[in-house]
Amino acid sequence: xxxxxxxxxxxxxxxxxxxxxxxxxxxxxxxxxxxxxxxxxxxxxxxxxxxxxxxxxxxxxxxxxxxxxxxxxxxxxxxxxxxxxxxxxxxxxxxxxxxxxxxxxxxxxxxxxxxxxxxxxxxxxxxxxxxxxxxxxxxxxxxxxxxxxxxxxxxxxxxxxxxxxxxxxxxxxxxxxxxxxxxxxxxxxxxxxxxxxxxxxxxxxxxxxxxxxxxxxxxxxxxxxxxxxxxxxxxxxxxxxxxxxxxxxxxxxxxxxxxxxxxxxxxxxxxxxxxxxxxxxxxxxxxxxxxxxxxxxxxxxxxxxxxxxxxxxxxxxxxxxxxxxxxxxxxxxxxxxxxxxxxxxxxxxxxxxxxxxxxxxxxxxxxxxxxxxxxxxxxxxxxxxxxxxxxxxxxxxxxxxxxxxxxxxxxxxxxxxxxxxxxxxxxxxxxxxxxxxxxxx
Numbered sequence: 001x002x003x004x005x006x007x008x009x010x011x012x013x014x015x016x017x018x019x020x021x022x023x024x025x026x027x028x029x030x031x032x033x034x035x036x037x038x039x040x041x042x043x044x045x046x047x048x049x050x051x052x053x054x055x056x057x058x059x060x061x062x063x064x065x066x067x068x069x070x071x072x073x074x075x076x077x078x079x080x081x082x083x084x085x086x087x088x089x090x091x092x093x094x095x096x097x098x099x100x101x102x103x104x105x106x107x108x109x110x111x112x113x114x115x116x117x118x119x120x121x122x123x124x125x126x127x128x129x130x131x132x133x134x135x136x137x138x139x140x141x142x143x144x145x146x147x148x149x150x151x152x153x154x155x156x157x158x159x160x161x162x163x164x165x166x167x168x169x170x171x172x173x174x175x176x177x178x179x180x181x182x183x184x185x186x187x188x189x190x191x192x193x194x195x196x197x198x199x200x201x202x203x204x205x206x207x208x209x210x211x212x213x214x215x216x217x218x219x220x221x222x223x224x225x226x227x228x229x230x231x232x233x234x235x236x237x238x239x240x241x242x243x244x245x246x247x248x249x250x251x252x253x254x255x256x257x258x259x260x261x262x263x264x265x266x267x268x269x270x271x272x273x274x275x276x277x278x279x280x281x282x283x284x285x286x287x288x289x290x291x292x293x294x295x296x297x298x299x300x301x302x303x304x305x306x307x308x309x310x311x312x313x314x315x316x317x318x319x320x321x322x323x324x325x326x327x328x329x330x331x332x333x334x335x336x337x338x339x340x341x342x343x344x345x346x347x348x349x350x351x352x353x354x355x356x357x358x359x360x361x362x363x364x365x366x367x368x369x370x371x372x373x374x375x376x377x378x379x380x381x382x383x384x385x386x387x388x389x390x391x392x393x394x395x396x397x398x399x400x401x402x403x404x405x406x407x408x409x410x411x412x413x414x415x416x417x418x419x420x421x422x423x424x425x426x427x428x429x430x431x432x433x434x435x436x437x438x439x440x441x
Contacts, residue, residue, distance in 0.1 A: 045166025151189025249284025260329025338414025
């Protein structure tokens with residue numbers, strides 16, 4: 001298994017992708033197009049994709065359906081990305097699936113090399129393994145999260161019955177551009193003929209593009225705020241209590257064990273997607289199954305409490321939109337006496353904007369770096385932080401384990417009720433989870 005992981009990791013990484021469906025489509029064709037062996041709910045957007053995907057999968061599983069789930073990136077192990085009935089694929093099955101598809105990957109690699117093109121990327125290989133696994137299982141439905149974008153994302157060799165678009169904002173500008181319209185056009189590419197489009201709250205220019213795409217391909221659009229949405233939301237111990245107007249009826253007394261208004265909106269989108277898949281959105285679903293599904297939802301690394309005394313929370317916010325959702329959630333769901341930020345951000349992200357957005361909810365901030373080779377240097381990130389927070393509120397610690405200890409110590413200085421918020425990238429959340437003994441994704 002270790003040799004297989006090493007071989008996959010040796011390919012072009014996710015942040016250095018080659019925008020094209022040619023290679024993955026060629027492998028799928030050689031395999032007999034396994035991606036058409038099961039119906040798909042396809043999820044794109046900028047933030048909230050993983051949480052929404054996991055909620056959809058959990059509700060469908062509660063209904064007795066056999067599920068495949070593909071999400072990215074992973075927190076600790078690449079096998080987390082491919083899940084069968086809610087459990088990450090085991091090493092034996094992953095190995096068998098990889099060995100089944102490898103000869104065809106090598107054929108496509110050879111043709112690419114002959115044409116002077118790059119070989120298949122890390123992400124493309126994992127997509128091929130996932131689709132082959134789901135077809136072999138077999139699953140009743142696959143819930144698939146886009147890696148980046150939509151139209152040319154490797155996952156987009158499917159013809160999804162339901163296309164889900166979480167709120168769209170600016171991210172991955174190198175590949176997607178810096179205009180909302182351009183990003184929305186790319187992500188709208190997952191909307192296929194005859195499908196149902198389920199969209200979260202969007203800026204008007206984004207909604208216009210999604211509607212135009214739906215009309216172009218004959219898809220049925222359903223938007224949060226129009227066809228469905230949150231009726232009521234209240235804080236509850238360990239999460240929140242929701243009442244949601246779905247496509248097929250109203251659902252009351254729904255407990256969601258996740259924090260923040262954004263997770264309530266993700267739940268509304270997820271419920272509408274399940275309704276669209278199960279009954280075309282025309283019928284109210286069994287409320288007890290929906291309640292059980294949402295109550296069983298989890299999203300590791302998303303405003304997750306990973307330790308008490310002091311409380312340590314990890315969140316994968318890695319762009320301004322994610323930071324805004326995190327700040328709103330901290331103000332909404334928690335009342336800590338003191339919050340110390342433990343922040344490490346990747347080099348290609350808008351660090352200044354992220355730090356500025358987080359400032360109102362952080363009393364002090366400890367700057368460090370993660371294990372990612374793309375991590376911004378603590379010295380540079382620290383200089384930006386000092387400009388925003390002032391020198392007396394900023395501590396720079398090169399080593400993340402030491403930085404976590406320092407942040408916990410600062411939180412304890414606030415007495416009972418202090419907390420550490422570790423954020424800035426998915427790697428930050430993952431590394432802190434691992435330091436505290438959590439290795440499940």
